[in-house]
Every structure is written in structure tokens, then in C-alpha cells.
Amino acid sequence: MEFSVSKNKLLQATNLVKQAVATKATREILKTVYMKAEEGWLTSRGTDTNMYVSISIPLEVVEPGEVCIDSLVLNLLPTFADAHYKEDGQCSNPIKFKLGRGETKRLSISQGKSRHSPIYMDPAEFPKFPEVLEYSPISFEDKAKLVQAFQRLQVSVSDLVDRRILQGFHVNPHSNYIITGDGNRISLMEGLTIPGNIGTPNAKMVMSVLSNISGLSASDVLEVKFGNWTGFRAQQTLDGQVISKWEVIINTLAGEFPTIALESIQNAKRARTKLEVLVDKKALDNALSVCKIYSDAATEAGKINYAKLAKTQDGVIFSMEIPELVSDMVQPLDCEATGDDFEILLHPGTLLEALPTVKSEKVKLQFYGPRLPFLMFDLEEEKYTYLQVPMAANDTTG
Known part of the structure; x- marks a missing residue:
């Protein structure tokens, strides 16, 4: 050679x-x-x-x-x-x-x-490569939607969970959705064009090649197949000449993705909304950032680290009480709120981490009860839904 x-x-x-x-x-x-x-x-x-x-x-x-x-x-x-x-x-x-x-x-x-x-x-x-059958080409538009879906949904994936199936993107081509969840939050993207069969490829592996997928131009060819083996195969050209051909094959994670993840979002959407908040994304980011500073300090000290979101006749506020660190912290949230007086305990860092997955300038939050999961919506992408589980009053972890 x-x-x-x-x-x-x-x-x-x-x-x-x-x-x-x-x-x-x-x-x-x-x-x-x-x-x-x-x-x-x-x-x-x-x-x-x-x-x-x-x-x-x-x-x-x-x-x-x-x-x-x-x-x-x-x-x-x-x-x-x-x-x-x-x-x-x-x-x-x-x-x-x-x-x-x-x-x-x-x-x-x-x-x-x-x-x-x-x-x-x-x-x-050197090991032989598995053969992925029945690749299907996808359009440039569908490729872009798939990339954006993975980028949004990875926020609800955690390597720290014990169940490996929760470390993946659960793909359901028959119902045209991809869902992720780590036990504390769930992310769902619907209305996707997905070739293949049901499978759950490791999210970290998919994300490791996402830049190569997103870098493909409209003249390049991308073929995809989901299932027991998830495959991405591409041919890149420049001035009509092939400059590279690549293929990525990822084994699906063992186990069955919990059906309760999708059911939790469906049940929340059917529940009566107790409080709906429409807020500027920057304002919510600022309020959550303030809460997270206190929350991180509380976590380091081994103290209760949740924040309380409450709606009263005076408006919507975030508040925290950490006797060892601060006697009182109140952060008003400038927003439009409709519904009953309400309060819920949540981890600010978790919601702050998910906020960039919303691309619209305003964010819609819907709350259904102090102990029920709440939803966050992107006003520019109705197919995307984020769910977060509230914290119990005796929970001191995030």
C-alpha cells in the first residue's frame, strides 16, 4: 500500500x-x-x-x-x-x-x-460493518427539520440516568415523532418525516455526527434509516464532483422506551389549565438566572434549592427562602398571566437549560396543578413540546 x-x-x-x-x-x-x-x-x-x-x-x-x-x-x-x-x-x-x-x-x-x-x-x-437495508433519501427541508429536532430534544437526555434507554432519542416513524426523557423532563417533536422503523439510537452518538449532517448542502444526498440499526449515509459534491462519501451506523439501545413519557404530555394537554403565562424569553431567562445563582449556592451547601413561582393579585413572582444564605428573595416576572392564584415549586436551572430550545421571542408556560407536570411551548413551532416535573416540598436535590 x-x-x-x-x-x-x-x-x-x-x-x-x-x-x-x-x-x-x-x-x-x-x-x-x-x-x-x-x-x-x-x-x-x-x-x-x-x-x-x-x-x-x-x-x-x-x-x-x-x-x-x-x-x-x-x-x-x-x-x-x-x-x-x-x-x-x-x-x-x-x-x-x-x-x-x-x-x-x-x-x-x-x-x-x-x-x-x-x-x-x-x-x-477489523470488525465487519452491519448492513443497513432500505435507506431512504430525505429532502433538504426534512433534513433541516430532523437536525433541529435533535438539537432541541437533547436537553431531556441525561447520561446520569440508570436506564440506558433514557440516554437515547426514541424515534417512532409510524407516528412521526421523536421523544426524549430523563425522568424529570420530557421533550417531544411531532410532524417529522422519518424513514424506517421504531428505534432508540444513543443520543450522544447521534449528536457527534450532527454537524456533518447539518453541513450538507441542497445539492448533497442524504439517506436515512431508523430501526434496530440507525443509519445516515451521505454523498457530498462540489462543482459537480464527489468530494466525500460517508456512512454512520448506530446500534439501538436495548429495552423499551417508557410509554408514560408520551402519555404524560398527552394527559397534560388534556388537563384544565390553572395558570397560563406568556412571557418575553429574555425576561424569563433573567428571572431564572437570578434564581439559579441562589439554587447553585444552596446545592453546594446541601440545602433546599428549588424556587417558587406564584401568581397573586399583585402579579407573577419567583421567590426563594434559604435561611442559611438569604432571608428572602423575590424576583418579579413581567408577563401576561391568566388563571387562578397559583403556586408551584420548580428547579430553576432545569427550566433555564431548556429555555434555548424555544426559538420564539415569547414563551408560553401552562400549569395544571402544584404537583402536576407543566408544559413549555414555542410559539413559532407548535410541534415542539417540553414538559417538566415540579419539585416536592421536601426535595433538596436538583
Whole structure:
């Protein structure tokens, strides 16, 4: 195997792949990036057996071949000199890969006088990729909606929950929605065009490739499939020429996503609204930020850290009482409020974290009872709903 490649192209061929490489695997082969040079193409692959990533870029190959390279070596790539180009467009300082022949195979990676010779690992040991059947192309508009949905819904995903199924995006193509929930909050996006079957891919893995998906132009091709294996496959072009082909495959999380998540939102929407608040997003952000400062201090001191939202004849206010820190804190909320006098305990940091998922300038909050979950709505996107569970009076955690 022998080829030369510019630093820019090599980083393009490995940065996405490295996200799937296992750093603490018991099998050494999973700590490597598989590279295959063939006529006109360089293909790189990485996997931890839960996520598989492959990318191919056009490249002139001197001698075809394949090899597995320890990801530690690839971490050195940013230290190589940046590419310089001649007038004819050829790179004057490429990075050269050459694999010796014979029984003692030795790989050399060099640029100028800099040279690395990582230990050879047999590419035949690299895991085979699962085959994702029945990919479906999606339009540029549907791609944008899917990206926005993932960006909003990740707020209700937590790596700290014990149930791994709650660490994923639960996708239901039959009912056209994606939902997430961590036990304290739930996010739902409806009305999506979703190819495939029901599945729950790991949210962190999906988010790791979201920039690649959102970076696709209207002329690029994106194919998607959800199910037991979730797959994203794309072909990128520039001036009519293919500049890269990549595929990301993610295993679905084991278990059944709790149906109570969707039912909780549906039940809340059917309940009688006790209080509805329409508030400027910036005003709500400011009020919650004030409360969060006190809440964080209370958490650090091991004290009660919730805030009280109350509507009285004087208006809507946030208040906190933390005897060890502050005798009294009242933060008025300039808003339009309709409904009965009402109060509810909530964690300000949790709601503040979810606030950026609303894109409209005004936010609508609906409350149904002091012990019932409340909803937050985006006035510009009626298909998006956020639910948060209130806090009990004896709860001192957030």
C-alpha cells in the first residue's frame, strides 16, 4: 500500500471516524482506524461495535492496500505541517503512507524528515460493518427539520440516568415523532418525516455526527434509516464532483422506551389549565438566572434549592427562602398571566437549560396543578413540546 495525501484531506478522512474508535476496548483492533487505499479512493473506518463510521475521499493511489492504524498515531496528525500547494494545485508537502511487503510488514507515515512507524495490525481482524437495508433519501427541508429536532430534544437526555434507554432519542416513524426523557423532563417533536422503523439510537452518538449532517448542502444526498440499526449515509459534491462519501451506523439501545413519557404530555394537554403565562424569553431567562445563582449556592451547601413561582393579585413572582444564605428573595416576572392564584415549586436551572430550545421571542408556560407536570411551548413551532416535573416540598436535590 502506498499513497500521499495532504494534511487537510487526511484530517477530513479521519476526524469523523475517530469519534467511533473505542479508547478503552479490551480488543486492541477496536482502538484502531481501518484504512483502505484503492483505485481513486481512500476509505477510513472506525467502530466500538455500537457505532460504526466510514468515510471515503477521492485520492490518487500509487499502490492499493489496507491497514489498521492505532488511533494514538492519528492524534498526532494535527502536529504535521499544514498543506502547501504549487501553482498546479498539487500539495508540495504531502503526508506519505507506505506499507512494506513481505512477512514483516512495516508501515511508514512521513512528512519531510518527520516519520512514524506504528506497529502493524492485521486489517482482517477489523470488525465487519452491519448492513443497513432500505435507506431512504430525505429532502433538504426534512433534513433541516430532523437536525433541529435533535438539537432541541437533547436537553431531556441525561447520561446520569440508570436506564440506558433514557440516554437515547426514541424515534417512532409510524407516528412521526421523536421523544426524549430523563425522568424529570420530557421533550417531544411531532410532524417529522422519518424513514424506517421504531428505534432508540444513543443520543450522544447521534449528536457527534450532527454537524456533518447539518453541513450538507441542497445539492448533497442524504439517506436515512431508523430501526434496530440507525443509519445516515451521505454523498457530498462540489462543482459537480464527489468530494466525500460517508456512512454512520448506530446500534439501538436495548429495552423499551417508557410509554408514560408520551402519555404524560398527552394527559397534560388534556388537563384544565390553572395558570397560563406568556412571557418575553429574555425576561424569563433573567428571572431564572437570578434564581439559579441562589439554587447553585444552596446545592453546594446541601440545602433546599428549588424556587417558587406564584401568581397573586399583585402579579407573577419567583421567590426563594434559604435561611442559611438569604432571608428572602423575590424576583418579579413581567408577563401576561391568566388563571387562578397559583403556586408551584420548580428547579430553576432545569427550566433555564431548556429555555434555548424555544426559538420564539415569547414563551408560553401552562400549569395544571402544584404537583402536576407543566408544559413549555414555542410559539413559532407548535410541534415542539417540553414538559417538566415540579419539585416536592421536601426535595433538596436538583
